[in-house]
Amino acid sequence: MATDTIIEAKDLCLHFKIDEDYTVKAIDGVSLEIKDGEVFGLVGETGCGKSTTARALCGMYKPTGGDILYRGESVKRKETLNRMHKEIQMIFQDSGAALNPRMTVEKIILEPLKIHHMPVNSADIKHRFDYILEKSGLDKSHLSKYPQELSGGQRQRVAIARSLIMEPRLVVADEPVASLDISIQAQIINLFKHLQNEHGFTFLFIAHDLSVVRFISDRVGVMLKGRLVELGPTEELFNNPVHPYTKSLLSAIHIPDPEYERNKVFLEYDTEKPLGDIMLEVSPGHFVLEEI
């Protein structure tokens, strides 16, 4: 079970100054800890600051306030930042689009090892390569191809395989499977889960699909307008959300539950007879208007 903190955001702020009068507070005082070996899911509506948080944690943006600690040390120290860069990998929704068009798939996947002067012909690496290739939904026939000869989904799978070959300590995955079809999505999610269970990988995982987040995450953080409004173990948060925003976010998931269908309440409204004063509490996804 995960215990040590691998990365920590302390009162992290990232304010983009657009002009003299206007600043976007993309992250506004976020504090969170990601434990070594856990999958930490980050959810929230579009524009709430998930990607900005992920990029800031990876050192792609310089925070305008607060600090980031990697293994307990501030990344303001150059040595800590360098160590973090070596141990971290980031996968974006469009990582596949950024592959080098002059390299074959095989070279692209092996490139990180070469950059770090690691042997690519050892039995261990060959085994890892074959394993990641298969689990990413690729096969040997793809290896001699160039990115432009592949579909968008295949390119994304190459990018995922490339980011995993170094066995990074922390993978920041920002909607990594959003562009893939459902069967490959499931395969990649299972690969992530396996890498966490068997090899102790740590993931910061961002997705709009809450059922995927629920399946893969040990803990989940909920963001709203640049702030973290709720954080807790996954099942606790999904079963007993506390913050009103979390409640409304989760209630938008459609759960085809027969029990729920049986317990549905129908309110009939006769236009001839006024109802008087009534109060209705409505959650998105739980309210259907039907003419009878």
Ligand SMILES: Nc1ncnc2c1ncn2[C@@H]1O[C@H](COP(=O)(O)OP(=O)(O)OP(=O)(O)O)[C@@H](O)[C@H]1O
């Ligand atoms: N480079 C930038 N310059 C100015 N504003 C930015 C920049 N990057 C992000 N923002 C703004 O910061 C806010 C948070 O954006 P962010 O991309 O982090 O949201 P998100 O939660 O990842 O959304 P989505 O679910 O749509 O991916 C948004 O209002 C966005 O417009």
Ligand SMILES: [Mg+2]
């Ligand atoms: Mg985003």
